[in-house]
Amino acid sequence: MATTTPIRESGLVDRGALEQKVKDMYRRVAKEPEGEFHFAMGRPLAEELGYPPADLDRIPRQALESFAGVGHFLGLAAIRPGETVLDLGSGSGTDTFLAALYTGPTGRVLGLDMTDEQREKAQRLARENGFHNISFHAGYIEEPPFDDASVDVVISNGVINLSAEKDRVFAGIARVLRPGGRLALSDIVTESPLPEKVKCDSTLWAACIGGAMQQDDYRGGITAAGLEMVAFQDNPQYRFLTDAAQAASRSYGVKSVNLLATKPE
Numbered sequence: 001m002a003t004t005t006p007i008r009e010s011g012l013v014d015r016g017a018l019e020q021k022v023k024d025m026y027r028r029v030a031k032e033p034e035g036e037f038h039f040a041m042g043r044p045l046a047e048e049l050g051y052p053p054a055d056l057d058r059i060p061r062q063a064l065e066s067f068a069g070v071g072h073f074l075g076l077a078a079i080r081p082g083e084t085v086l087d088l089g090s091g092s093g094t095d096t097f098l099a100a101l102y103t104g105p106t107g108r109v110l111g112l113d114m115t116d117e118q119r120e121k122a123q124r125l126a127r128e129n130g131f132h133n134i135s136f137h138a139g140y141i142e143e144p145p146f147d148d149a150s151v152d153v154v155i156s157n158g159v160i161n162l163s164a165e166k167d168r169v170f171a172g173i174a175r176v177l178r179p180g181g182r183l184a185l186s187d188i189v190t191e192s193p194l195p196e197k198v199k200c201d202s203t204l205w206a207a208c209i210g211g212a213m214q215q216d217d218y219r220g221g222i223t224a225a226g227l228e229m230v231a232f233q234d235n236p237q238y239r240f241l242t243d244a245a246q247a248a249s250r251s252y253g254v255k256s257v258n259l260l261a262t263k264p265e
């Protein structure tokens, strides 16, 4: 296991240390997907989570190798031809590529990610495989660099738990969605609040556990940003791999959920 750097001092998250730890982890996910991680990855994971194999056959294989999502929410998203979709924390692009199949050439898909190696890999695969309606952007999900009311659907998979400023993420989503637009995502939440010792473990944070928010607070954050919750479902297919991750999951009810919310007209 990687060494653990403390990421909280006096109850505050050290944002710089956290960002570095998360980037280190997902740089490896992009470049060495065959390596050892706290979480499952790749096509076997996607199939277990419920992604239709026929759709997975239509996206670049190398994108799928680095898939590190935690659920299949694209059924809830119900993306339609011609829509504009924003994928927050797009990684190597599995959901971005699938969304582009669903929007068709009259729609477009924007991927946003802070880790250069993930974004560059996804951009190269889009170019090499003729996905002309996708663009990948550098930036932070806390301040999405897109216009107000410019997006029909925001999607995200296994990412918001990694942010130390989830309220800013939810506010940014509400800002970029057009009235009537949708948010559909999978993420990790908890049933009980996590103790400091778990939140302080930077490796568990980067593995999508340490930053997980209590589920009622997570829902409350989304509605406080002005969205209406339509569906919030447990996603029992998702399982953690290592002993430390499984122990946290058992003790605090760390789990994957799928949700759909809408921005009022």
Ligand SMILES: C[S@@+](CC[C@H](N)C(=O)[O-])C[C@H]1O[C@@H](n2cnc3c(N)ncnc32)[C@H](O)[C@@H]1O
Pocket (backbone or CB within 6 Å): 022, 023, 026, 066, 067, 068, 069, 070, 088, 089, 090, 091, 092, 093, 094, 095, 112, 113, 114, 115, 118, 139, 140, 141, 142, 156, 157, 158, 159, 162, 163, 208
């Ligand atoms: C668990 S991976 C999921 C990637 C992709 N959604 C998938 O399903 O394969 C998390 C991704 O979110 C990105 N990320 C984490 N925190 C971020 C932030 N605050 N702003 C932008 N990207 C972030 C990481 O670089 C990484 O690529």
